[in-house]
Amino acid sequence: MNSIDLEPVTFAAACEMRSLGDGTFTADLRQEWSIGKHPHGGFLLALLARTAIRALAEAGEPPVDPLAVSAEFLHAPALGPVLLRADIRKIGRRVTVVAVSLEQRGRSCVEARVTAGRLALRPPVWNDVPALPLEPPPNAVPLSGKTSEGLFHLAQGCDVRVDPATAGYLVGRKDDPPRLRLWARPRHGEVDPYFALLAGDLNPPVVFNLGRTGWAPTVQLTALLRTRPHPGWLRIQVGCRVIQEGWFDSDAVVVDSQGRIVCQARQLALSPLP
Amino acid sequence: MNSIDLEPVTFAAACEMRSLGDGTFTADLRQEWSIGKHPHGGFLLALLARTAIRALAEAGEPPVDPLAVSAEFLHAPALGPVLLRADIRKIGRRVTVVAVSLEQRGRSCVEARVTAGRLALRPPVWNDVPALPLEPPPNAVPLSGKTSEGLFHLAQGCDVRVDPATAGYLVGRKDDPPRLRLWARPRHGEVDPYFALLAGDLNPPVVFNLGRTGWAPTVQLTALLRTRPHPGWLRIQVGCRVIQEGWFDSDAVVVDSQGRIVCQARQLALSPLP
Incomplete structure (x- = not known):
């Protein structure tokens, strides 16, 4: 092991991929961006979005950003090498669509569609921003080390803090509403649209x-x-409409330091039993 | 023209398809389920979901329901015949995933992923249901005939009524919040999960x-x-987080007559200019 291996891999570095020149790419899923032995779902989403944008660049298209990423999680990938396969489905003036799959050992693990275009920059004509303090309060609880889902390795690259007033499970309560508030930023470098995607699934x-703690696998996730x-x-408010027979939805709104909504991410997931 | 053609085509009949026996199907996009000359987006979503479930049945799988449908709208199809192509991506104990595309004249128009499984039936352990009257109020405005998007042909098969208190545009106001309340039911037959999908895009x-009236094409839509x-x-509450440079999100929650959330549908769409 050389000294490089002792440095935590930054988000940008962990999202790096190697082009095979034909619309396929290879990447490594690193422990630093996993929870327990599971590569993080939001990280996978960011990696798939980067693959789509990279494939468009290699096809000679002008620079674009991801506007929507929709993913189905078929099989949880393991840490280690993966193949990323991009297929440009439409190139348009305002909207371009790329299908991307993440494969491991010949099996498709995550399949996504990335809708790309130019991110809006001018102020919104309408917005409905959830009220959240700009910075985590002093009593916010850092997510780190052991969690009910396994070791939170992401803490090496991400500073994530949860408002304890919204997280009764931290003190053993089992009847708090399924709503959370948290704050996140990368430990190295600055936030970008890919980190905003990750933030939509960091809670x-x-x-x-x-009281339903344990692994809660995402089945479908769409982020705008x-x-x-x-x-x-980034400040994050997470809500839920229905928990029923083990199925639940989780809906995150991510707001930046200027009070602008940067990401809306809703997922359907399977809940552990109480 | 024979007398059959004078009868409006019911939702169930309009969703019928003919199997070509190899995972592909043909169907007809009918004027009755269109707005102006545009086949309705929610109708297309329902058709794609039915195609996925039908393909699973033809593959010998036990009956399942759609749990999530995620679609990218690449090109607006015209009325008339289409080819539907289903590709089973995963068969699991709780979750099955089918990719479905709708093609017309050799061009892919809509591409969807349908996550299928068993719909929950037992009462939820948590739900957050928007407060909406069970039935449309007496002053609710039926959607019919000419609208800013074109002729609302769906009125032949669907009874859709909008709460005028939430629809300032009906009386020429241009500064109401982008939120609507409406009610919908089929004119023939009863509601089912496919009609609930349609309802998530009926507003x-x-x-x-x-004041931004006209055609507002959906780019990405995911419904749970x-x-x-x-x-x-069905009662429907629609909200919006951000309208910015012509892009807007639209988020519908659909509640049935028993007060249960049946569908959550969020889309990214392009707005006409004011």
Whole structure:
């Protein structure tokens, strides 16, 4: 092991891929961007979005950003090498669509569609921004080390803090509403649209607040990116409409330090039993 | 023209398809399920979901329901015949995933992923249901005939009524919040999960309330189905987080007559200019 291996891999470095020149790419899923032995779902989403944008660049298209990323999680990939396969489905004036799959040992693990275009930059004509403090309060609890889902290795590259007033599960309560507030920023470098995608899936599962702790696998996740995040903390509000027979939805709104909505991410997931 | 052609085509009949026996199907996009000359987006979503479930049945799988449908709209199809192509991506104990595309004249128009499984039936352990009257109020405005998007042909098969208190655009106001309340039910037969999918996209574009009327094409739409709807009116609450440089999100929650959330549908769409 050389000294490089002792440095935590930054988000940007962990998202790097190697082009095989034919619309396929290889990448390594690193422990630093996993929880327990599971590569993080939001990280996979960011990697798939980067693959789509990279494939468009290699096809000679002008620079674009991801606007929507929709993914189905078929099989949880393991840490280690993966093949990424991009297939450009439409190139348009305002909207371009790329299908991307992440394969491991010949098996498709995650399949996504990335809708790309130009992120809006001018101020919104309408917005409905959840009220959240700009920075985590002093009593916010850092996510790190052991969690109900396994070791939170992401803490090496991400500073994530949860508002304890919204996380009854932290003190053993089992009847808090499935709603969370948290703050996140990368430990190295600044926020960008890919980190905003990650932020849309950084929260502990909202079902923890009902005593349903453990691994809560995402089945379908769609994230909309709305503008480029300004440097600083991202604030995240997570809600849920229905928990029923082990199925739950989880809906995160991510707001940047300028009070602009940067990401809306809703997922359907399977809950551990109480 | 024979007398059959004078009868409006019911939702169930309009969703019928003919199997070519190899995972492909043909169907006809009918004027009755269009707005102006545009086949309705929610109708297309329902058709794609039915194609996925039908393909699973033809592959010998036990009956399942759609749980999530995620679609990218690449090109608006015209009325008339289409080819539907299903590709089973995963068969699992709780979750099965089918990719479905709708093609016309050799061009892919809509590409969807259908996550299928068993819809929850037992009462939720948590739900957050928007407060909406069970039935449309007496002053609710039926959607019919000419609208800013074109002729609302769906009125032949669907009874859709909008709460005028939430639809300032109906009386020429241009500064109401982009939020709507409406009610919908089929004119023939009863509600089912496919009609609940349609209901998630039945509302006039929320940007109408800001004076931005006209065609507002959906770019990406993901709908979660949560339980089988009980007979009666579906009530729909639609909201929006951000309208910015012509892009807007629209988020519909569909509630059945028993007060259960049956569908959550969020889309990214392009707004006409004011």
